[in-house]
Amino acid sequence: MVLNPVISKLSGKLVVLASASPRRLEILRNAGLRFEVVPSWFKETLDKGLFKAPQEYAVETAKQKALEVARRMPFKHLKTPDIVIGADTIVTVDGMILEKPVDKHDAYRMLSSLSGKEHSVFTGVAIVLCHEKENEEVDYQLVDFYEETKVKFADLSEDMLWEYINSGEPMDKAGGYGIQALGGMLVEYVHGDFLNVVGFPLNHFCKQLDLIYNHSTSASDRECASVHLSHNGTLTTSVLTQPTSPNLPPQPSRSPNSPAKHNSSPNPRPNSPSASQTHHTHDGPLCSPVHKVSISLPTRQVMALNVTEHEDSEPKKEDLQRITGLMDGFKASKALFTASKLCVFDLLQSRPGLDASQVAHEIKASVKGTECLLEACASLGLLKSKERTSQKPVYENTDLAVRFLRSDAPFSLHGYIQHCNNTVWPLFSHLESAVREGRWKKWKKMFYRCYFSFLSVTHVKLRFMSAMHSIAKVTGKSVATAFDLSGYKTACDLGGCTGAMAYEFTKAHPGLSVIVFDLPAVVEMSEHFHPPHTDNRVSFVAGDFFKDELPKADLYILARILHDWPDEKVHILLSKIADACTPGCGLLISEIFLDEDRGGPSRGLLQALSMSEGKQRSATEYSLLLKSNGFITAHVRHTDNFLDAMLCNKV
Numbered sequence: 001m002v003l004n005p006v007i008s009k010l011s012g013k014l015v016v017l018a019s020a021s022p023r024r025l026e027i028l029r030n031a032g033l034r035f036e037v038v039p040s041w042f043k044e045t046l047d048k049g050l051f052k053a054p055q056e057y058a059v060e061t062a063k064q065k066a067l068e069v070a071r072r073m074p075f076k077h078l079k080t081p082d083i084v085i086g087a088d089t090i091v092t093v094d095g096m097i098l099e100k101p102v103d104k105h106d107a108y109r110m111l112s113s114l115s116g117k118e119h120s121v122f123t124g125v126a127i128v129l130c131h132e133k134e135n136e137e138v139d140y141q142l143v144d145f146y147e148e149t150k151v152k153f154a155d156l157s158e159d160m161l162w163e164y165i166n167s168g169e170p171m172d173k174a175g176g177y178g179i180q181a182l183g184g185m186l187v188e189y190v191h192g193d194f195l196n197v198v199g200f201p202l203n204h205f206c207k208q209l210d211l212i213y214n215h216s217t218s219a220s221d222r223e224c225a226s227v228h229l230s231h232n233g234t235l236t237t238s239v240l241t242q243p244t245s246p247n248l249p250p251q252p253s254r255s256p257n258s259p260a261k262h263n264s265s266p267n268p269r270p271n272s273p274s275a276s277q278t279h280h281t282h283d284g285p286l287c288s289p290v291h292k293v294s295i296s297l298p299t300r301q302v303m304a305l306n307v308t309e310h311e312d313s314e315p316k317k318e319d320l321q322r323i324t325g326l327m328d329g330f331k332a333s334k335a336l337f338t339a340s341k342l343c344v345f346d347l348l349q350s351r352p353g354l355d356a357s358q359v360a361h362e363i364k365a366s367v368k369g370t371e372c373l374l375e376a377c378a379s380l381g382l383l384k385s386k387e388r389t390s391q392k393p394v395y396e397n398t399d400l401a402v403r404f405l406r407s408d409a410p411f412s413l414h415g416y417i418q419h420c421n422n423t424v425w426p427l428f429s430h431l432e433s434a435v436r437e438g439r440w441k442k443w444k445k446m447f448y449r450c451y452f453s454f455l456s457v458t459h460v461k462l463r464f465m466s467a468m469h470s471i472a473k474v475t476g477k478s479v480a481t482a483f484d485l486s487g488y489k490t491a492c493d494l495g496g497c498t499g500a501m502a503y504e505f506t507k508a509h510p511g512l513s514v515i516v517f518d519l520p521a522v523v524e525m526s527e528h529f530h531p532p533h534t535d536n537r538v539s540f541v542a543g544d545f546f547k548d549e550l551p552k553a554d555l556y557i558l559a560r561i562l563h564d565w566p567d568e569k570v571h572i573l574l575s576k577i578a579d580a581c582t583p584g585c586g587l588l589i590s591e592i593f594l595d596e597d598r599g600g601p602s603r604g605l606l607q608a609l610s611m612s613e614g615k616q617r618s619a620t621e622y623s624l625l626l627k628s629n630g631f632i633t634a635h636v637r638h639t640d641n642f643l644d645a646m647l648c649n650k651v
């Protein structure tokens, strides 16, 4: 007798548990599931620093474990399983991931870090559905999810800690404790699924099986669609190959060699509440030559294909809003650029409560045009309008405008907005030609003048520097505080432009001095951006980082530099830095890191549209470039600001 009907759906199928954990085995056996145990050979060596969130690491490990078994069985066991279940449990506390302790001291370190605190237990689970085809190929579909449970430990005395460690129980358990046995005595409370802490989130697993077997897929559909309960519980379905169900819109089937399909939402945000998962058919390193693998990627932005909707069904409001937002996006940008250029936000900061004709008079523009511009800005949340009794509306800045749009705000983006208006906007009006021709050079020459020509035109140079300055001021603190840099005394910010980033570093690290190294034409203008002697720990050196000797430092900073250059140039620069470094020297890279599947973030991908020589890269791509120049990546941080950061060390 099985309580959950979905478990009985698996009877007669070859279900494999890709884990040797006796606790998982017991949980699934007790639930009435019949399965074989084939422990995975996958080595749990994924670089934790490359994941945005710890649960993504657990999910990815679970996936790799399950896929390894699913791929091995047809060869080594001469049978193809129907389902392979992989799982990985981790404990996180204070931003650290705790797995199994390697020895007693490691167990002590883990348990003392949990003492008196609440921590999270994540189990990532991957379910691989294997479909054997007539030609003996196997199609793999992957559904993954995770469960989080919060656990609070009591304050543990040294005696208690060592007594528990000496019991031997901590050694094979994530976080160094087993809640189902002696370790239960350490726990003050549990919020969430208890079995998840033991090692397997049975309830969530059954819900997933229910979705797979009861809600969306008939046997024939199963070859076309895989069902996901995204981490926030939203049901989405991704179509993989030509559907047979009348409910599914026809999709072009993809050969194993065709590119993976990305359905990007216009405003992707990893881990956003709308995030769901996507499936890819790919021939990457995970696939053996004869096996086609459909991989679901980590929690991603993906605009889910709604399989219940036909192309002629009534459009949904949110779909229309999304499309309209994209179609009108350029109008909104240009309204912002124009209001910023005409100094509307500065005017309303010093004189709030002006009506359209007063604003028009001050900015020397037409009343009609100004009225439209102010109304548009108010609709975009940049201005607030108030009805003046029986008269025309009056305007003032919203908090957003106060913080970012007035030109003298500490986090003003005015400089960057003007750069977008004067340089990026005209450039993008030639996007179609650039896409057709595969190069921007012609257009860049006309509008952008690239570095080497812009440097001779003072106002263009100042505008560019001002754009860099404004972004660096907004992002600088997040980058400067992304890592513990207390061990470094001297830094050199290569291509440090106005020094805005360098000042954030000295502010955040009292023991650090920073040399800003940039082209002579840039260094000579840097004082326009700072009052003299703002901080005597920041100094400027003029030079060319490809040709000249680099100043000595124990930390080098490359913020928004590498994306400007192709791999060959990046190698030249990195090898010059490597030569200047002594072992142990640090190198901090700050860029937008593309997601590993290159599905986002769209800021990075949209910026890539205007690149001629350079390119946007993922954290792994940067790590590989660095590694081949003798740098080992120590940490990666996604800062939630414009830029991400990576800290490497010279070996």
Ligand SMILES: C[S@@+](CC[C@H](N)C(=O)[O-])C[C@H]1O[C@@H](n2cnc3c(N)ncnc32)[C@H](O)[C@@H]1O
Pocket (backbone or CB within 6 Å): 451, 468, 469, 471, 472, 494, 495, 496, 497, 498, 501, 517, 518, 519, 522, 543, 544, 545, 546, 558, 559, 560, 561, 564
């Ligand atoms: C995209 S900006 C980044 C500025 C700054 N790192 C930041 O994050 O705000 C690129 C900077 O690299 C500088 N640069 C470009 N080529 C250079 C070279 N060969 N040597 C030194 N600096 C260079 C530019 O002058 C510019 O200041």
